[in-house]
Amino acid sequence: MSIKYTVIERGEPGVTGGGTKKWYAQVKTDGEMTVDDLVKEIEKFSALSEADIRGVIIALENVIQKELANSKIIRLDKLGSFYPSLSSGSAESADKFNVSLIKGAKVNYRPGKRITDALNTATFTKDK
Template sequence: MSIKYKVVERGQPGVKGGGTKKFYANVVNDGEYSIDDLVKQIEKFSALSEADIRGVIIALENVIQDALAASKIVRLEKLGTLYPTLSSGAAASEKEFQAGLIKKVGVNYRPGKRILDAMKSAGFEKA
């Protein structure tokens, strides 16, 4: 397997007119891998039925949603870690800060070592 890339030209950030332009690699996504695709692959490597696998995936999704909404870090061992994030406007003091200043809520993902190792060992292919 290899990660596909294309070469793109980019200017210097913050420099009017882009400054000195250089060329960088940019990942080219080669389609998607859906839940259906995952279920079919998992079914090949386990004794679980398609319905069982789908049930586990749906339950996992629900448990992760609840945990993140409760401000928990979700550690999926070798898969990685999910954790809630937010950004907000500023207040002059802690006392003046109100939840209404929170502008955006999100989730960050930090891949596990096994996934990082797989990515590092993947080859590269120019698209």
């Protein structure tokens, strides 16, 4: 297995007209994995039933949503970590900062070592 890529031309950011254009690699995705697909793959490595696996995935999703909304870092061992972060405007002092300056929240993901290692040792194939 290898990561497929294509080559695309991009201009220089912030330069009118694009400036000097260069060519860069871009991942060429090859479909997607749905929860149904994941369940079928997990069944191959587990004695759990399809319903049990599906139930665990849905429960995990619910717990992650709840705990991220409570400012928790979710550490899933070798899978990695999910953690909340904020985007906000600034104030001249801490006293002048108020919640209206918070623009939104998002979820960050930091992959675990096994996932990082898998990508570090991946091979690459140019898509035709």
